[in-house]
Amino acid sequence: MGRERRRTGRPDLLARPPCAGEGTAGWTVRVTDPADQLEALVDLRRRGLLTAEEFEWQKAKVLAS
Numbered sequence: 001m002g003r004e005r006r007r008t009g010r011p012d013l014l015a016r017p018p019c020a021g022e023g024t025a026g027w028t029v030r031v032t033d034p035a036d037q038l039e040a041l042v043d044l045r046r047r048g049l050l051t052a053e054e055f056e057w058q059k060a061k062v063l064a065s
Contacts, residue, residue, distance in 0.1 A: 037062045
């Protein structure tokens with residue numbers, strides 16, 4: 001009897017590490033440039049790893065931040 005884990009909602013492909021002070025001892029906090037995020041999304045889309053819908057959803061998140 002294997003346990004199957006299912007995610008609810010959509011995965012956040014551009015997840016950022018937790019903010020400093022939230023149990024991040026030893027972590028390096030980095031700020032991601034939105035242009036770099038968009039380039040990464042375009043690359044994922046070109047390689048077929050994102051659907052058009054996923055690409056647009058993630059792009060909207062980047063542009064809104």
